[in-house]
Amino acid sequence: MTKADFSKIPSVDVLISSPKSSKLISMFGRPLVVEAIRQLLEEIRGHVEDPNFQLPTPPIILKQVEQKLEKWTSAKLHPVINATGVILHTNLGRSPISKAASEAMAVVSQSYSTLEYDIQKGKRGSRYSHSEDQLVRLTGAESAMVVNNNAAALLLILSALARRRRVLISRTQLIEIGGGFRIPEVMKQSGAILEEIGSTNKVHLNDYQKAIDELPIGLVLRAHRSNFKIIGFSAEPNMKEIAEITHQAGLILVDDLGSGTFIDTAQFGLEHETTVQEALEAGADLVCFSGDKLLGGPQAGIIVGKKKLIDKLKKHPMARAIRADKAALAGLSATLLHYLKDEAKSTIPIWQMISMDVDSINKRVRNWIKVLKTGELIEGDSAVGGGSLPGELLPTYLLSIKVEKPEKIMKKLRQQEPPIIARVQDDRIVFDPRTILDHQEKDFLSSLQKAFA
Ligand SMILES: *Cc1c(COP(=O)(O)O)cnc(C)c1O
Numbered sequence: 001m002t003k004a005d006f007s008k009i010p011s012v013d014v015l016i017s018s019p020k021s022s023k024l025i026s027m028f029g030r031p032l033v034v035e036a037i038r039q040l041l042e043e044i045r046g047h048v049e050d051p052n053f054q055l056p057t058p059p060i061i062l063k064q065v066e067q068k069l070e071k072w073t074s075a076k077l078h079p080v081i082n083a084t085g086v087i088l089h090t091n092l093g094r095s096p097i098s099k100a101a102s103e104a105m106a107v108v109s110q111s112y113s114t115l116e117y118d119i120q121k122g123k124r125g126s127r128y129s130h131s132e133d134q135l136v137r138l139t140g141a142e143s144a145m146v147v148n149n150n151a152a153a154l155l156l157i158l159s160a161l162a163r164r165r166r167v168l169i170s171r172t173q174l175i176e177i178g179g180g181f182r183i184p185e186v187m188k189q190s191g192a193i194l195e196e197i198g199s200t201n202k203v204h205l206n207d208y209q210k211a212i213d214e215l216p217i218g219l220v221l222r223a224h225r226s227n228f229k230i231i232g233f234s235a236e237p238n239m240k241e242i243a244e245i246t247h248q249a250g251l252i253l254v255d256d257l258g259s260g261t262f263i264d265t266a267q268f269g270l271e272h273e274t275t276v277q278e279a280l281e282a283g284a285d286l287v288c289f290s291g292d293k294l295l296g297g298p299q300a301g302i303i304v305g306k307k308k309l310i311d312k313l314k315k316h317p318m319a320r321a322i323r324a325d326k327a328a329l330a331g332l333s334a335t336l337l338h339y340l341k342d343e344a345k346s347t348i349p350i351w352q353m354i355s356m357d358v359d360s361i362n363k364r365v366r367n368w369i370k371v372l373k374t375g376e377l378i379e380g381d382s383a384v385g386g387g388s389l390p391g392e393l394l395p396t397y398l399l400s401i402k403v404e405k406p407e408k409i410m411k412k413l414r415q416q417e418p419p420i421i422a423r424v425q426d427d428r429i430v431f432d433p434r435t436i437l438d439h440q441e442k443d444f445l446s447s448l449q450k451a452f453a
Helices: 004-006 010-016 019-028 030-045 058-072 099-110 129-139 151-161 184-188 205-214 239-248 276-281 307-315 315-321 325-338 349-354 358-370 404-415 436-450
Strands: 143-146 166-169 176-178 193-197 217-223 252-258 286-290 300-307 374-384 392-401 423-425 429-430
Touching: 004 429, 010 019, 010 300, 010 358, 019 030, 019 058, 019 184, 030 058, 030 404, 058 404, 058 423, 099 325, 099 349, 129 143, 129 300, 129 325, 143 151, 143 307, 143 325, 151 166, 151 184, 151 217, 151 252, 151 286, 151 307, 166 205, 184 193, 184 325, 193 205, 217 325, 239 252, 252 276, 276 286, 307 315, 325 392, 349 374, 358 374, 358 392, 358 436, 404 429
Parallel strands: 166 193, 166 217, 217 252, 252 286
Antiparallel strands: 143 300, 286 300, 374 392, 392 429, 423 429
16 A cells, blocks of 8 residues: 555545445444444554555445444354254254244243242242143152253252262263263262262172262262263163162162153164153152253253252252243243143154154155255264264265365355255265254255355
8 A cells, every 4th residue: 555545544434424334324333333444444554564455445445344244243143054964963052942932932031921920829939830840740750940951950969969978979970971061070069079889881789789888978879871882791780779779778869861851762763761750760869851952942951859859959059050041941841841742742843853754854855856956865874962862873864965175065055044064974965854944944955056056
């Protein structure tokens, strides 16, 4: 830029009074537009020593201002199209929720609500009341409580019931779930003392008995291996047996189910995941699980079990710090209603995906190929994912498109609106219809056409 150019850089005042700026102000508000113009002019002045830099004209400057404003104001958290076939994709927000659940969340957020108000009595109520009856009816538990997430649920249980006391857990269950959530560290946080028994691959009932006989144990914990499997020379006593000796000694048995399901997963050709009802029947005094894994609801931590224990949890100071918010409570309640009405498999997206019949998936891929005029149909696998059913796969059909540089196309796909997240398999990009929601299919196809154009 020449010296003469430098003196020609327009002022903020000149730029802000242009018609284009009026339009930007109506879209983004005056303070943000002024800030964007200031920053851009600053950047231009930074090129004062650069002989190759050409001073942009005011319309070009304002175009760049607009781009800045769009970048600053674009939502950072927005929907994506999950074509990976991983149903509970932790990085993509775990379970999408049902229409009824999302409507319930919106409605309760837009107005005042009965969050902590008892309509019958006309006075203060409890935020714990909303899903308690539903959970009790669904699981047969004496009582229930909902907190912010399952990690918080476990932390609360250990803090309230086992602080400065020994918690017995098998070495086969000293798990890390991800995001730094490790059972030994959660124990430390809660003030409980970890008492490990057994070996990495095996634990016997006798190990439990011996520890209970010899040490002042406060609580016995079982944690579900949500994201890995032990295969080969391995064994654990069943929960009924552990419950028996735990209760004989007058101790509390807690089962962290992780995912927690009300529906038997074996009916879909998957391994049987212990249901919440089964965990209670086996003798767990408290069972905790997530709201947004196999339950298919919003983020929440659910605790069901003995009333005496849950009353204690509700009164603990930590409960206030990890309470669930009203939108999540409304969404969870609507989700639980699907289970009560025995319509979960047809209304909750993740169960629709898990139970999707392969012929219909095959048809969808064929239809895509017709529309796109490219790609081929291949066999593949979908995964349940998200800390449930490790290694379990569901047979599926994929749209497979051969490309020269998969990473380049994958990036293009991520730049679409909404972004498409797919999988690379060899030198192909594959798309699994199972996890693409009906209302996203039109956008998916038009974005695919753009990305491959
Ligand atoms: C997923 C999981 C958790 C954590 O649950 P969040 O709802 O993600 O907090 C805890 N324990 C087990 C066994 C899990 O699988």
